[in-house]
Amino acid sequence: MSAEQFDVIVVGAGMGGMCTAALLAAQERKRVLILEKAGQLGGRATSFVGAELATWDDYRRPLGDAARTRLHRTLPDSESFVRERLLDGYVFEAGIHGIFPWGRIGHVLNAVGRPVALAPNDAAAWYRDGRFHRVRRGEPLPWMSERDMRESKSLVREMLRTSARQAEDCDHVPFKEWIEARTDSEKAVEFHRVMGGINLTLTDLAKMSTGDNIRINRQCILAGYHMSAGGTGTIGEPGYRLVFQRLAEAVCQAGGAVRTGHRVREIVVRDGRVRGVVATGPAGDYEAQSSAVISNVPIQNTFSLLPESLFPAAWVEKVKRFWSAGGLCVNFGLRRPLTREASYVPTLLRAADAGTDSDLFYVYWPTSAWAPTRAPLGEQLVEGYVPLTEVETRSKAILDRVCDAILAFMRTTYPTFDHDLRWAVFPVTNFLCGVAPAPHQVGEDKPEVKSPYIEGLYFSGDTVRGWGCAADAAVHAALLCAAAVGAYDYMQVVPEFMR
Ligand SMILES: Cc1cc2nc3c(=O)[nH]c(=O)nc-3n(C[C@H](O)[C@H](O)[C@H](O)COP(=O)(O)OP(=O)(O)OC[C@H]3O[C@@H](n4cnc5c(N)ncnc54)[C@H](O)[C@@H]3O)c2cc1C
Numbered sequence: 001m002s003a004e005q006f007d008v009i010v011v012g013a014g015m016g017g018m019c020t021a022a023l024l025a026a027q028e029r030k031r032v033l034i035l036e037k038a039g040q041l042g043g044r045a046t047s048f049v050g051a052e053l054a055t056w057d058d059y060r061r062p063l064g065d066a067a068r069t070r071l072h073r074t075l076p077d078s079e080s081f082v083r084e085r086l087l088d089g090y091v092f093e094a095g096i097h098g099i100f101p102w103g104r105i106g107h108v109l110n111a112v113g114r115p116v117a118l119a120p121n122d123a124a125a126w127y128r129d130g131r132f133h134r135v136r137r138g139e140p141l142p143w144m145s146e147r148d149m150r151e152s153k154s155l156v157r158e159m160l161r162t163s164a165r166q167a168e169d170c171d172h173v174p175f176k177e178w179i180e181a182r183t184d185s186e187k188a189v190e191f192h193r194v195m196g197g198i199n200l201t202l203t204d205l206a207k208m209s210t211g212d213n214i215r216i217n218r219q220c221i222l223a224g225y226h227m228s229a230g231g232t233g234t235i236g237e238p239g240y241r242l243v244f245q246r247l248a249e250a251v252c253q254a255g256g257a258v259r260t261g262h263r264v265r266e267i268v269v270r271d272g273r274v275r276g277v278v279a280t281g282p283a284g285d286y287e288a289q290s291s292a293v294i295s296n297v298p299i300q301n302t303f304s305l306l307p308e309s310l311f312p313a314a315w316v317e318k319v320k321r322f323w324s325a326g327g328l329c330v331n332f333g334l335r336r337p338l339t340r341e342a343s344y345v346p347t348l349l350r351a352a353d354a355g356t357d358s359d360l361f362y363v364y365w366p367t368s369a370w371a372p373t374r375a376p377l378g379e380q381l382v383e384g385y386v387p388l389t390e391v392e393t394r395s396k397a398i399l400d401r402v403c404d405a406i407l408a409f410m411r412t413t414y415p416t417f418d419h420d421l422r423w424a425v426f427p428v429t430n431f432l433c434g435v436a437p438a439p440h441q442v443g444e445d446k447p448e449v450k451s452p453y454i455e456g457l458y459f460s461g462d463t464v465r466g467w468g469c470a471a472d473a474a475v476h477a478a479l480l481c482a483a484a485v486g487a488y489d490y491m492q493v494v495p496e497f498m499r
Helices: 015-028 057-065 078-083 105-111 146-161 164-170 175-180 186-200 210-222 241-253 299-304 313-320 396-413 471-485
Strands: 008-011 032-036 047-049 069-075 091-093 123-128 131-135 257-260 263-270 273-281 284-289 293-295 325-334 343-349 360-365 380-389 421-429 457-459
Touching: 008 015, 008 273, 015 032, 015 105, 015 241, 015 293, 015 471, 032 241, 057 069, 069 078, 069 396, 091 380, 105 241, 105 471, 146 186, 146 210, 164 210, 175 186, 175 210, 186 210, 186 343, 186 360, 241 257, 273 293, 299 313, 325 396, 343 396, 360 396, 380 396, 396 421, 457 471
Parallel strands: 008 032, 008 293, 032 257, 123 343, 293 457
Antiparallel strands: 047 091, 069 421, 123 131, 263 273, 273 284, 325 380, 325 421, 343 360, 360 380
């Protein structure tokens, strides 16, 4: 039987690969084949509808396979979840997923003619000194003195004055260095540390890239959003998964195909040119041919598909050393709303409580207050997140202490928390590579989307060229990748300040 032919083959149905594929299909009518090894689309941004989970493995497996995330702790035990159908009516993400209404994904969905309603937050509160402080657009932050506020604002103004190009000069400058050269106000530094925590999913100022932090802050402000209104958001039922369904529709409408449960074993290269892939599907091995293959597999895993000998040794070394951050997520199912306000709440957990070297950034939000279809009527889904180092995510003792610190915080802050808590899961990932931009791993230090070494080989996803907040960086890479493969400058899909 002759091998199938496609204009483009994409390996991996993550955000980067799916956006690239949908753009090429919708704008240029390219026939694209997407092959995904996991049983569902979305990669690290996959999501779950509780009522569909017949067994615990229906949740645990895709969480590990696609999202590279495992469960550290559950309350109650996993058998009770299944027996009591605790997740029915809840729709939740692999870990968590704050979507950015100000980000690039909305523009891509519009460009492929398949918009998705993104539900924004409409309030924010900062938990500090044992109480909540409302954050309101245009108003001073209530816990800051006039001087702290002036210092803080002047840093924001400087970021806004810096163009995206100028920010490249600061790519490799640790944010700690940048901010300490400009202010000695502890509260201004703390504010920007928390904002950096949201943007870069890192707690440590020294590990944050100044360039990426500046570009992301500008992007949010210039798009007209504020932490208290649309600074983050979510998607109603069926969760983030809807984005991938819509992108897949665009691919299929142009004559392409999207296959889950199909693992690519090899990208075939002959005489320095890509020829196609060899994949294993439910019916066995097969070959698909194309002169353009996009690997959406995180870049350090490239050599599971292609021999290292095809690339220069320095490139192989660089890619293998690709750095990863980690994080502990929380999903709480509550019998009654924890909060009626659709607030986004950042705070810091004390190092002494968490057992870590420095204080930890913790942010949580009532997802179903923004998107009511995410929890049963009258109940509430709360999601939250603590960025950790990769090493911390490997320590059971530290993870236990961080879980305990989160629970202690929730109990102290919400006296009826224990009574209201129906269930909790604490997923942990050590695979936030590309999500957490550190000074040594941004800008031109990220590999290019078009391989200079193999003709017809391209890369997409958050581990290659492109900047932005987490999944938004994967979309940026997708725009660059689609432009490299196709005939259009796909950067035109997004406003100038997002390019
Ligand atoms: C727990 C967690 C929470 C997160 N929270 C947020 C958040 O709140 N906001 C946000 O913006 N981002 C968040 N992120 C990051 C976001 O999910 C990623 O930046 C984004 O999904 C990365 O997309 P990608 O396309 O680069 O890669 P991936 O999603 O990793 O896609 C790679 C795909 O390739 C597939 N694959 C690998 N090998 C093969 C093979 N041989 N054959 C076929 N398929 C293969 C994988 O299964 C996967 O589907 C979070 C990530 C995690 C893990």
